[in-house]
Amino acid sequence: MTRYFFCGIGGSGMMPLAMILQRSGHDVCGSDRAYDRGQTPEKFKLLQDSGIKLFPQDGVGVAEQNPDILVISSAVEPRVPDVRVAMEAGIRIEKRAKILADIANARRTIAVGGTSGKTTVTGMIAFILASCGLDPSMVNGGHVVNFEQDGTGGAFYIGGADVFVTELDESDGSIALFTPSVAVLNNISLDHKSMDELQTLFGGFAAAAQEVVIVNGDDPACGNILTENIKSLSYSIDKKDSFLFCEDAAMHADSSHVRVICPARGESCDLRIPVPGRHNISNALAALTVALYMGVTLRAACDGLAQFKGIRRRFEIVGSAANVTVIDDFGHNPDKIAATLATLKQVNGRLLLMFQPHGFGPVKMMGAALIQTFADYLGKEDILAVPEIYDAGGTADRSVSSESLTAPLAAQGFQAMFFPSRDDVAAYFVSQARAGDRIVIMGARDDTLPGFARNIVQSLRLKAGEPCPDEKNHAKSAS
Numbered sequence: 001m002t003r004y005f006f007c008g009i010g011g012s013g014m015m016p017l018a019m020i021l022q023r024s025g026h027d028v029c030g031s032d033r034a035y036d037r038g039q040t041p042e043k044f045k046l047l048q049d050s051g052i053k054l055f056p057q058d059g060v061g062v063a064e065q066n067p068d069i070l071v072i073s074s075a076v077e078p079r080v081p082d083v084r085v086a087m088e089a090g091i092r093i094e095k096r097a098k099i100l101a102d103i104a105n106a107r108r109t110i111a112v113g114g115t116s117g118k119t120t121v122t123g124m125i126a127f128i129l130a131s132c133g134l135d136p137s138m139v140n141g142g143h144v145v146n147f148e149q150d151g152t153g154g155a156f157y158i159g160g161a162d163v164f165v166t167e168l169d170e171s172d173g174s175i176a177l178f179t180p181s182v183a184v185l186n187n188i189s190l191d192h193k194s195m196d197e198l199q200t201l202f203g204g205f206a207a208a209a210q211e212v213v214i215v216n217g218d219d220p221a222c223g224n225i226l227t228e229n230i231k232s233l234s235y236s237i238d239k240k241d242s243f244l245f246c247e248d249a250a251m252h253a254d255s256s257h258v259r260v261i262c263p264a265r266g267e268s269c270d271l272r273i274p275v276p277g278r279h280n281i282s283n284a285l286a287a288l289t290v291a292l293y294m295g296v297t298l299r300a301a302c303d304g305l306a307q308f309k310g311i312r313r314r315f316e317i318v319g320s321a322a323n324v325t326v327i328d329d330f331g332h333n334p335d336k337i338a339a340t341l342a343t344l345k346q347v348n349g350r351l352l353l354m355f356q357p358h359g360f361g362p363v364k365m366m367g368a369a370l371i372q373t374f375a376d377y378l379g380k381e382d383i384l385a386v387p388e389i390y391d392a393g394g395t396a397d398r399s400v401s402s403e404s405l406t407a408p409l410a411a412q413g414f415q416a417m418f419f420p421s422r423d424d425v426a427a428y429f430v431s432q433a434r435a436g437d438r439i440v441i442m443g444a445r446d447d448t449l450p451g452f453a454r455n456i457v458q459s460l461r462l463k464a465g466e467p468c469p470d471e472k473n474h475a476k477s478a479s
Helices: 014-023 033-037 041-049 060-065 081-089 096-105 118-131 195-207 220-224 278-293 298-305 334-344 360-377 403-411 422-432 449-464
Strands: 003-007 027-031 053-055 069-072 092-095 108-113 137-139 163-167 182-185 212-216 232-236 244-251 256-262 267-273 316-321 324-329 351-356 383-387 415-419 438-443
Touching: 003 014, 003 060, 003 081, 014 027, 014 041, 014 069, 014 096, 014 137, 027 033, 027 060, 033 041, 041 053, 053 060, 060 081, 069 081, 069 096, 081 092, 092 096, 096 108, 096 163, 108 118, 108 195, 118 137, 118 163, 118 278, 118 298, 182 195, 182 278, 195 220, 212 220, 212 278, 232 278, 244 278, 256 278, 256 298, 267 278, 267 298, 278 298, 278 334, 316 449, 324 449, 334 351, 334 360, 334 438, 351 422, 360 403, 383 403, 383 422, 403 415, 415 422, 422 449, 438 449
Parallel strands: 003 027, 003 069, 027 053, 069 092, 108 163, 108 182, 137 163, 182 212, 212 232, 232 244, 324 438, 351 383, 351 438, 383 415
Antiparallel strands: 244 256, 256 267, 316 324
């Protein structure tokens, strides 16, 4: 048994790893700045109910527990008290990715990489394999609705087989630590790093695969990193020379229907994907290709996927009032935002979109691409509200503002507005919303966004005089 202390245990990557280590018999405790602030109490209650002790992020917990290993993410800086105390005490410090890599590299691992869709594809793969009896384990960056049971929260799943499914993060370069059996590459597009850096990272990821690379045949950038020495299977929406492709696609507001075909296996079947959007058809094809490689029949894989309920914060419908629907979405880079907006635009109706930028560095790097994405997909009747950049702390250069995104769009005639406060956005949306509108809350990293979306639903219900199931917990403003 190893004693772990997680600094920032509530993070989307840290929490599932902490819980899977605790479920595997290790002693796990931790701290988190959000816990100190009283934010997202339901998340920290889940950790505590699982037997994980929490401490203030002031170094006291590390000193008291004297762990074997202090686990940090790439976002944790040396000046954080937990890290400082660990360094002074000579406690071993490891990054989250290294711990995850040690687990993954000791098993037959299916690792999912790419700029977008990683969390959904990881959840789809794990659920298909579980429903078909392969009994995998999974660590994911989002909560799989089907796995939200037994106090897990849905971000991890422990199976009895040696198969391990996980998503990998390229933003800090830690993807290079992994040597998966099966590598899945969804796409390559601008996000945390330049395209040249991403091509190098994902090229190394593909080359490290021990058995096969499952690659998106519709993404030219993915094809560019493959060499003749890399064994690969491709999936595609449109290309019929791929290992797996589909036809007769019919996309709806809450689902998609396609016919899936695998010529090499002589198999085909109809599939209803219970999540909307062309991007989710691509995600489904990636997961099905993995399942076929793992020995599952196409029919069994499609039957399993048809029961998939999605991932929290991936085009998640939070609620509705007075015929106004509120949607919570993780979109934060141009590729993800474009996929969500393309899906939304399949249905008529005005959009009231709040985009929460998730860091100063990303806004500087992706600002022009973000502006272009909004200009490409939003109509002049839609409303875009952008509050100030989410500040995760640390030593980031704060010289850029969200106004750098809204001003160019407003100059082009779009209803793009900067709001210093999220409370102001909520009040404005509630006052402006009319029947048929969809309010979309979009952004990453900030765990208070789902609560913000729920509070807008409650405010809309109060305005319309509709019953509020959670009225006793309703805040006066959606903050």
